[in-house]
Amino acid sequence: MSELPNINSIAIHQFASLGAGPKLIVLGAVHGNEVCGTQAIRRLIREIESGAVCIHRGSLTLVPVTNPLAYQFKRRHGDRNLNRNMRLTHTPQDYEDHVANMLCPLLQAHDVLLDLHSFHAPGRPFALIGSRNNVGDLETVGKADAEEAIALRLGVDRFVEGWLETYAKGVEERQQRGVDACVDYGVGTTETMRRSGGIAVTLECGQHDEGAAPEVAYQAILNTLAHLGMVHQVAPAAAMQPETIRLYQVVDRLHPEDRFSKDWCSFDIIKRGEPIACRHDGSTVLADRDGWIVFPNPAALVNQEWFYLAEASDRLSSDSED
Structure with missing residues (x-):
């Protein structure tokens, strides 16, 4: 892991083409112990700055370390889980509230989000996708086809749906037990992006310390850029035999x-x-x-x-x- 970031600021790298196109944002280290995305993003920054990769349409925003405090401690969170209860607040109570106040408007200024994560136990990479197109208070989605098209081209073949709907059912059960619970606690980066009308996919790139995870993350970013027509690269084919699992x-x-x-x-x-x-x-x-x-x-x-x-x-x- 490279030098620790300043916890009072967040490094945001943006590469804007002179040609019109999509606005893609890629996040790493939303959880501080999940650094494969950080490594992949920093690799891509070097390649763009050297001219090895050229953004010829749209704009690309890269955030290698989204939660510097958690990253510094090499743990999942600083004061709390940044990927839960993500919202703007006029009265921030903890470190992640301050990060969310920066991050929410940043996400809303983009069209597409790729959020790079990893997991604790051994297993193969997978992508989390949102609901099918629907209208409702929980998670209104109108661009499911476009989101699925990106997910299918990330380089993985396992996909998981049903997160927020299932979480909401769990909240109802907690409330019936007299536990204070809120559906919005299940809202993280991707749900925030979808609520603002954007497209969002979370990619779980592999086990935290697995050597292949940064490469999975890197290829996923390149595949997304190619699929969106933002780089001069042949667009990747969709996964041939996707396995979809519903929570x-x-x-x-x-x-x-x-x-x-x-x-x-x-x-x-x-x-x-x-x-x-x-x-x-x-x-x-x-x-x-x-x-x-x-x-x-x-x-x-x-x-x-x-x-x-x-x-x-x-x-x-x-x-x-x-």
Whole structure:
């Protein structure tokens, strides 16, 4: 990792072409221990400045370290998770509130967001995509086709949908238990971008320390630039056999002594009736259908998301009617 950034400022690199075109923004280190995007972005900055890569349409904004405080501590967050409850506030209470006050207008000034992340456990890279086109209070989406087209060309073949809808259902369950919870706590960079009418994709590039993750991130940026026609490069082909997974339920940890039945990894396959976890009261959490466990967190706090359940989706498949 290179020298630490100043936590009182955020480095924003912008390359504006003289030709009209899309406005793309790429974020790295929204979570400070996820540095593959930082490395990929800094590599691209060097190549643009050397002339090896040329932006000939539109503008490209690169933010190598979106959360300098978390990056300095080499941990997920500074005072709190920047990728939750992202909003403007006139009364910032913590470091991430100040970052969000800078970041929200920056996102709204762009057309497309690529947010680069990584994950803790071993696994293959995947992209998180938003809802299908819809009108509603939760997440109005009118550009799902354009978002899917970008996601399919990032260089990965696994895609996950249903995040905010599933999170909202979890909030309802918390409220029924008397827990103070808000749907907007599930809103991060991509949801903020979509709410302003833009296109957004989160790419999980691999395990935090995996050597291949920065290359996955780098190729994804180049592929996005080529797909949008912003560089002189052949546009990449779409993933041939995409696997799409839909989150449908979030399960909270209800007691500090709630325990998993085994050491789960994200995207482990589960079968209907299989034990997933054991509650403090002795009851067992069973899989209600065949599918996957996603984002299991053995260190989850009480009344926060412990793991997600997911099932197969026909979205992005060649025989899908959508």
